[in-house]
Amino acid sequence: MQPTVTRIAPSPTGDPHVGTAYIGLFNSVLARQGGGKFILRIEDTDQNRYVADSEKRIFQMMQWLGLTPDESPLQDGPNGPYRQSERTELYGQHAQQLVEGGHAYYAFETPDELTELREKAQASGTVIAVPSRDLDPEQAARRVAAGDAAVVRLKVPHDGETVVNDLLRDPIHFQNAEIDDKVLLKADGYPTYHLANVVDDHLMGVTDVVRAEEWITSTPIHVLLYRAFGWDAPRFAHMPLLRNADKSKISKRKNPTSVEWYMDQGYLPEAMLNFLATMGWTHPDGTEIFDLDEFQRTFKLEDVTLGGPVFDQDKLRWYNGKYLREVLSEEEVVKRLHDYLLAHKSELPLDDYFRAVTRLLIPRIEVFSDFLDKTGYYWSEDYPVNEKAQKAIDNARELLPELAGRLKNLPSFDAESISAMFHAFAEEKGLKLGKVMPPVRAAVAGTLESPDLPQMLEALGQERVVSRVERAGR
RNA sequence: GGCCCCAUCGUCUAACGGUUAGGACACUACCCUUUCAAGGUAGCGAUACGGGUUCGAAUCCCGUUGGGGUCACCA
Numbered sequence: 334m335q336p337t338v339t340r341i342a343p344s345p346t347g348d349p350h351v352g353t354a355y356i357g358l359f360n361s362v363l364a365r366q367g368g369g370k371f372i373l374r375i376e377d378t379d380q381n382r383y384v385a386d387s388e389k390r391i392f393q394m395m396q397w398l399g400l401t402p403d404e405s406p407l408q409d410g411p412n413g414p415y416r417q418s419e420r421t422e423l424y425g426q427h428a429q430q431l432v433e434g435g436h437a438y439y440a441f442e443t444p445d446e447l448t449e450l451r452e453k454a455q456a457s458g459t460v461i462a463v464p465s466r467d468l469d470p471e472q473a474a475r476r477v478a479a480g481d482a483a484v485v486r487l488k489v490p491h492d493g494e495t496v497v498n499d500l501l502r503d504p505i506h507f508q509n510a511e512i513d514d515k516v517l518l519k520a521d522g523y524p525t526y527h528l529a530n531v532v533d534d535h536l537m538g539v540t541d542v543v544r545a546e547e548w549i550t551s552t553p554i555h556v557l558l559y560r561a562f563g564w565d566a567p568r569f570a571h572m573p574l575l576r577n578a579d580k581s582k583i584s585k586r587k588n589p590t591s592v593e594w595y596m597d598q599g600y601l602p603e604a605m606l607n608f609l610a611t612m613g614w615t616h617p618d619g620t621e622i623f624d625l626d627e628f629q630r631t632f633k634l635e636d637v638t639l640g641g642p643v644f645d646q647d648k649l650r651w652y653n654g655k656y657l658r659e660v661l662s663e664e665e666v667v668k669r670l671h672d673y674l675l676a677h678k679s680e681l682p683l684d685d686y687f688r689a690v691t692r693l694l695i696p697r698i699e700v701f702s703d704f705l706d707k708t709g710y711y712w713s714e715d716y717p718v719n720e721k722a723q724k725a726i727d728n729a730r731e732l733l734p735e736l737a738g739r740l741k742n743l744p745s746f747d748a749e750s751i752s753a754m755f756h757a758f759a760e761e762k763g764l765k766l767g768k769v770m771p772p773v774r775a776a777v778a779g780t781l782e783s784p785d786l787p788q789m790l791e792a793l794g795q796e797r798v799v800s801r802v803e804r805a806g807r
Numbered sequence: 808g809g810c811c812c813c814a815u816c817g818u819c820u821a822a823c824g825g826u827u828a829g830g831a832c833a834c835u836a837c838c839c840u841u842u843c844a845a846g847g848u849a850g851c852g853a854u855a856c857g858g859g860u861u862c863g864a865a866u867c868c869c870g871u872u873g874g875g876g877u878c879a880c881c882a
Contacts, residue, residue, distance in 0.1 A: 344882050379881055444880080451879095458809065460878090484880055502812075511810060511878095519880040526882050550811055550877045573813080573875095580874055608819095611831090615820055621831055638820070641875060645818050648832045658845070696845035707843095755841080770841040782843040 337367020338540045341402075342530065344376040345387035348591035349394035351644070352545060352575055352583060355609050359572060360543050361400040362629050372537060373405035375416045376530070378523045388416075394592045398602045399625060412537040417529045424524035427532050427562070428485040428517050432470070436561035437517055439473040439483040440465035460513040485518035487527070487557065495553040500570040501637055507553040515554050527551065531558040539567050543634075546571045546641075547582070570634055573613050576641045583644055599673050599701020603660065604653040612642040622655060654699035667691045673701040681712065689792040693784040710778045711793065714801075722775035726805050729772035732762075733806025736773060737799055746795040748787035755787070776805035 339360035343353045364371035373395065375388050392407050404410030414420055431437035440463050442450070447461075454461040463486060465473065477483050490509045497505040517528040524532070534542060549571050559566040577587035584590065595605060603624060610628050611621075614637050623631075657666055670691055671683045681687055690711045691704075698704050710716035718726075726733070739754055740746075759766050770786050777798055783789055790798050 342882085346882080376882060382881065440880095447880085455808085455878095460809095486880095497811095499812095505811070507810080513878085516880050521880075523880085525880070530882090545876095546812065547876055548882095551882095571812085576875080578818080582876070611819060613819090615830095617821095619821070619830055639813055640815095640820090641813075642820090643818055645832070648819065651832055654845090694844095697843070752841095766841050774842065780843085784843075786841055 334367075335540060336369030337364050338369045338372065338538050339364045339543060340372040340374050340534070340537065340539050342374045342376045342533075342544075343391050344379065344382070345384055345391065346379070346382040347384055347387060348593060349387075349391045351590050351592055351595075351609075353391065354394060354398055354400070354592050354605070355575055355612060356543065356545060356572060357395055357400050358398070358606060358609050359632075359634075360541075361402070362625075362632055363541060363543060363634065364403070365629055366632070367541075369540070370403040371400075372410075372412065372539070373402035373415065374533060374537070375406055375418075376526065377416055377418045378525070378529055380521070380523065390593065397592070397596060398606055400606075417524070417533065420529070420533070421522060421524070423536070424518060424528055424532055425522065428524070428528060431487070431517070431561055432474075432485060434561065435470075435488070437485050437487050438466055438468070438470065438514075439477050440486045440514075440516075441468075441473075441476065441481060441483050460511055463514050466514060482520045484516045484520050486514040487517055487554065487561070489514050489554075489557060495556050497549070497552045497556055497569065499549070499552075500568055500634055501572075501639060505549065505552075512553055512557075515551075517558075527554050527558065531555050531562070534567055535559070535562070535564050541568045541570065543570045543572060546574050570637075572637065573639050573641045575612060576643045578643055578645075580641060580643065588644055588646070597702075599670075599704075600649070600653050601656050601661070601669070604649070604656040607656075608649045608652045612644070613637045613639070622652075622660060624660075650699040657695055657698065663692060663695065666695060670701055670704060674704070679705065686711075686792070686794075693788060693792055697784065710780075710783075714797075716779045718775070718779040719781075721781050722779050725771040725775040725781060729768065730806060732769060733772060733776065733802055736769065737802040737806055740790070740795065740802060741799045743795070746791060746798075748785075748791045751787040751790050772805070773802060777801045 341353060341357045341360055361371045377383055388406060392405060395401055404412055404415060406415040428437060432439065442463060442465060450461050466488065489512045493509050495507050495509055499505060515527055516525050518524055552569060556566055575583040577583055606625055607623060614632065616623055617631055667688050671687065674681055690708055694704060694708060697707060736758065739758060743750055743754060755766060755769060759769050771781060774783060774786055775781060777790065777793060
């Protein structure tokens with residue numbers, strides 16, 4: 334068996350897309366399983382939609398996920414260049430080769446003419462017939478030589494059918510009569526996706542083309558191209574499309590689709606990867622939590638399920654929280670959270686206090702961006718006091734001065750001692766704990782929803798606690 | 808609309824002709840408890856429909872319905 338060579342071929346037209354990450358995951362793992370290579374190729378053949386930094390951001394996304402390609406424009410490699418805009422002569426040559434072999438032809442129709450032809454074809458229920466197809470090849474070649482604007486089109490057979498073999502489904506039959514003569518080389522000299530993709534996949538030795546389902550209908554064109562070139566076609570597998578909640582193809586309007594958004598919200602790459610892996614696939618043991626290595630050990634393409642999976646933000650958040658609580662070590666979470674905050678212009682020092690607060694918050698946040706929202710009172714004396722908290726203080730203000738005194742006199746300000754103090758106090762006064770703790774909680778946190786009180790007080794430290802309780806008692 | 812793909816709880820899915828159709832997220836209740844979480848337990852909840860094939864169909868076949876994709880000198 335020859336090594337598996339896979340690729341992703343995103344076009345640099347905007348934000349690094351979660352669908353690219355999704356398809357990249359499977360391609361990367363397949364290549365590793367097959368002892369081959371995973372290539373990142375940039376399909377920048379549309380000059381109108383080109384976004385300058387997009388290519389770099391796609392690469393950074395892959396790195397962040399731990400899916401760094403083996404070859405890419407940023408690393409180079411034996412199959413370069415990896416930017417299609419730098420391979421234009423190649424496509425020109427190959428297009429010409431097809432014209433000479435009678436598999437393609439020069440076409441001179443203007444956009445307006447094409448629109449008209451398309452309308453006519455639509456009305457008669459047939460595929461567009463391009464008049465240039467019947468031009469004398471030599472005459473056409475002369476017109477091109479003379480400088481007439483022309484595109485190169487594939488000469489799709491009028492009869493027969495083209496079969497697409499897909500690793501994930503039964504052979505798909507397409508009637509050739511229903512495939513139109515696709516443009517291969519545009520008038521600006523750039524190739525279209527169809528030509529560039531086939532030429533590059535072949536030249537780069539790609540053995541397995543794993544891409545999204547939306548490509549199924551253009552695959553017969555690719556099969557026809559491989560045949561016209563006399564090349565063996567790679568194996569094809571079309572993955573289901575990630576979906577919005579309404580089942581439509583995942584889109585920016587209905588879902589965050591930029592992986593940078595997830596980075597910015599403080600999602601962990603491990604959680605994102607784990608979640609993505611469950612879109613269309615389940616671990617054979619039913620395990621929900623598994624890492625990339627485990628995925629690589631157990632993944633089988635044939636186990637992929639074809640119903641379009643809805644990209645469920647709730648489930649992703651749950652995964653992220655799970656990783657925070659159960660997969661990463663506490664120290665690792667501390668470190669990553671601190672890095673995250675640093676990148677988001679927070680200047681909290683990475684000290685024992687930060688560690689203590691983080692420890693209390695780990696079960697209470699799902700993503701890092703939740704953290705500051707829930708911890709204001711740890712960092713400043715100027716924290717908001719909500720209505721319920723104010724009420725709790727007002728209702729038990731008379732207890733506060735004495736409580737402050739007891740807290741102040743505690744020789745050891747640890748959770749256990751603090752807890753003992755509360756119990757003793759409550760018993761002495763004949764009060765329930767539920768009567769004495771809320772006002773203190775409200776005083777130090779400004780809210781009634783916060784971590785375990787003794788632990789929280791220990792973390793805050795005696796000085797802060799005493800002054801806050803004293804202040805609230807006045 | 809033509810062509811193509813798909814179809815189990817609201818969502819992600821398990822089952823690969825024989826199960827009380829299982830798990831996870833979400834939701835609800837209870838437990839734990841000083842609140843909020845986390846955790847634990849329980850509950851709610853699905854084979855789209857109609858025909859076949861078979862002793863037996865979520866599973867195989869056909870049709871219907873539904874959803875999605877695609878029909879560019881975009882990828």
